Amino acid sequence: MFTKLGQIIAVALAINVGVQIPVAAQTPEPTNWPAVLDQARGQTVYWHAWGGDPRINDFIEWLGETAEARHGVRVQQVKLASTSDAVTRVLSERAAGQDSGGAVDLIWINGGNFAAMKSADLLFGPFAEALPNWRYVDVVGKPAVANDFTVPTDGLESPWAMAQLVFEHDSARLPNPPRSAAALLEWARANPGRFTFPQPPDYLGTTFLKQILIGVIGDARVLQAPVDPAQYTAQVAPLWRYLDDLTPHLWRSGRAFPANEPALAQLLADGEIALSFAFNPGRASAAIADGQLPDTVRSFVWQGGTIGNASFVAIPYNAAHQAGALVVANLLLDPEVQARAADPNVLGFQTVLNMDALDPVARARFDRLDLGIATLAPADLGPSLLEPHPSWMEQIAKDWSLRYGIAQ
């Protein structure tokens, strides 16, 4: 009896070990869209996307239902704690010689992770400009859709949302928030323990550092080129001077930091901090609608503008379901999907589309949106500052960790 069971187990294990369902390794041709649709039908696309925000997870689930209804493509979100997990996965697969049938079909990506994958030749494409819905994308008005942190996308990733750094405050507790780096420092001195940022190398935390850097560096244009090691120390010295002044007045005196954007948001919701920020101008309104933030919270931007960028999706070179992934990338640019993402009750993301390229019906969807009580009108968002080259982000995150990330 037991020996038999043992054999069965052994066989079951062996099946798992040895046998892989062979994946059709036929590479789809994005320019032949009907063929892509044919090939995609019945596929399940594993979309590796940061999973820390349930509203985004719900949106992806809705997207999956839409994809299945329209194209017979299922979407399965693989919720990541960090996008680099997916990059690591692809890298591990290549290291193991798995050049097809990979586990990652689609990645929500931008910045350093994209630069890393692009330079390591880990991406499928170019495909973005061949997508049928590319014609709606606002390439002229939103140059960030083709330049990801100064790195040309070369069609290896397709945009699906615009983001801009906005600050949030509870108007009931803090009616007049500081609107510049200098004002923030002044305010923090007077109100110690009421401001913090996610611990770099967290994405949002490092973005805050870049925002400060743009403000305090003499000539912000140098940020558009890769870090020059010879000049770097002198160039970033004002940033460290600023942070040396600010850190003792942070939440917990700078001895602990929240992990990421939602953790920062929770601190604002709990009243532990009076001032917060997010990489999504519609976030505050959505959180108010959700009952997570009091309806007295408002958003604002700094004088001189805040950093903005685009979110993309990319397809690994060895993805098992590339055709399905293409269909999903195209669906993300669909005006109806974009309008839903822009709805503050859903995500409140800014669209990547050009309103003038849309037909009246599609456009009306956007016009109907009530942006919400805490969301700034596009005109009030101020200038969207260009992202520095990814090497800056990497370098200052690393240096921050050495300077402030280890208790002295």
Place this chain on the structure above:
Amino acid sequence: MVQGQQKTGLEICALKIWCGARRLVEMDHQISPGQITSVMGPSGAGKSTLLSALIGALAPEFRMQGRVILHGRDVTDAPIATRRIGILFQDDLLFPHLSVGGNLAFGLPACLRGRAVRQARVAQALEQAGLAGFEDRDPATLSGGQRARVALMRTLLAEPQALLLDEPFSRLDSDLRAQVRGFVFDQARALGLPVMLVTHDAGDATAAQGPVLQLTSDA
């Protein structure tokens, strides 16, 4: 040995023990110093329960009435540790992690201070038991009779004012039994301890030369 001023012995006054509605034990008896009272009865008659009651370890499912007076001191509600009633079990319960000397020192009161003093007292007790020089022996290497004697000395070193014997000889074969029994009785009598012996064996009761109480299963 330290003794109470009034050596009136161990008085068991109108002791009654119930388990639920069933009365297990009913006893009214005085044991004078140096006297050995034997308690006999079939299994389940409540012999062990009686001893538990006397040392103060009665399980919560039992109910008890009456008093236990030791040399004029009412110990009925005293914790086990302060009653000063020694007990020897069927098993010698020597601690395997301690040497023979360590087992004896375990019984010795803490007020006897200083390593040398304590060691001397342990050596003296071993000599008394005919085991001189056994201090560093592992208890596991002792014979049954030797173990029984060590267990008794350990109990006596704690300077009890009364001694309870819970069939301590039942595990010994008949030759050894008489020998160990004689040793235990002699020591107890020499110290003037009131002793209660619980036994199955009529030979034990005869050797005790004291009163014999019978517990019946429906006392």
Place this chain on the structure above:
Amino acid sequence: MNHALGWPHAAAWAKTVRLFCVMVLVVPIALGLWGMILPAFGVVPGLRAAGGASVALTLAPWRAVWQWPGLWEALWLAFLSGVGSTLIAFALSQAIVAALQGGRVFGLVMRLLAPMLALPHAAAALGLAFLIAPSGFLARLLSPWATGWQDPPDLLVLQDPWGLALMAGLVAKELPFLLLVTLAALGQPALRGRVLLAQSLGYGRTVGWFKTVFPAIYPQIRLPIYAVLAYAMTSVEMAAILGPTRPAPLAVQVVIWMGQPDLALRMQGAAAALFLLGAVLGALILWHFGARMVAHWARAWNFSGVRGLWAEGWLRGGMLAVVALGVVGMVVGLLGLTIWSFAGIWRFPDALPQTWSLGVWRDVWRGGGGLLSALGTTILIALGATLVGAILALAWLGARPKVAGTSPVLWLIYLPLIMPQVVFVPGLQTAALALGMQGGVVLVMATHVIFVFPYVVLSLCGPWQSWDPRLALQAAALGAGRVRIFWSLRLPMLLAALLTAAAVGFAVSVGQYLPTLLMGAGRVETLTTEAVALAAGGNRRLIGAYALAQIIVPVIGFAAAVILPGVIFANRRGMSRVAIGG
């Protein structure tokens, strides 16, 4: 007579089973270690280096770890929180048993053991975090009337640089486990009467217990203590939720590095993991010699005859307070999680939410938020791993006459519990990839077996060995074959114990984080991986719901283990004893 399981070629069969079980334990760990040692020296298995550069053995990853300024701090944190929490949990477990055993409170403790054991580490950490944060449930209950706080105080309670919150969480989680193994060790008949004897010699109950019973217990619980120590030094999910971040304890840092796309950082992570393994071994050796020193000192303490009667009241009172704190903490913590899952707007310092919302649970019910599917996956994996683990455990116990006190065999069983997961699971993932295995539910299940199997064996071996072999003899004399003896005698009589052991295994599987995350290629979502991912996100409503689900699932397992035998043997009084700690 322990060979009651009979087969035509019993000896050969037993040998095969033993070998197979040993392989289940050893092969994955060896593979995983190999998968970490190679990258630590600059070799990534199967790597085709970009640009054709050849890969050579190098010490660079070690140098990088050595030069990382946070190394000593991170290592010290791991050591401090690991050894500190183990020491505290160990001392408390022994003192609770010594001071309270036999009393009414102790009965309560025994009954609470199962649910507390079932509590996954992540859920316990989250419950504690909700409770003690400056804006947490406690502060809300006490503010502003007692504290005067209108805003949450700027206090470094969680993630404190000394790792106190982390230690508190580890103690809360390890104490029940150590209590359980202590109770199991107390089952030895030789220990009966020792405390009573010590008391009749004038000792207090607690001191008497420590002098007479503890020396016999310690060798029995030494390996579980080692497992606790190794876990506490290398825990990832608890440290990530409660531990400091500047820097994080080394285990968390290892996971961070191993997750970087930069190959050099991953090699550095592998080297750091081996560094951590060295630290764990060092701590184990230190503990070993510390125990010997204590034993040496205890001999003098024993010889002195100190009765410790004065301490009795204090110890009893103190341990009652510890138990009360534990029980109240657990209840209030669970309450906090529950309330959050139903909360709408809940501003500080309100003790209760301003508005209530069924939103999270409604989403769950509708199948959104992924909770239901995570629940299904969790149960599927746990059932599978437990089934395989239990079958292996029965086969192992049947094939092995005796598991002696601290034999090499026992070390083998404890290997997966002592070997830190963070040291070999990432390597196992690499190895699996190199062998062409797809990450998925089955691979996760198979990996869980490595951890479930030892726990099932350990829970079962006490009752298994105390089964009276004369019953088998009697049955054989009546003409029953060995197979029949197993199926119709031993198994039914051990059913309660087997179910309890299965419930333990089930709970172990439910609580696995790192193996699920890594071996599942991120595609396998269980309640635990979701809860830890959400914990980083900070949505308390959803975290509350997930943590609750994470708690309820294993508790149902334990409840089933307690109730089922009672139902099956409803009219057999001799079979009604609950088997925990047997």
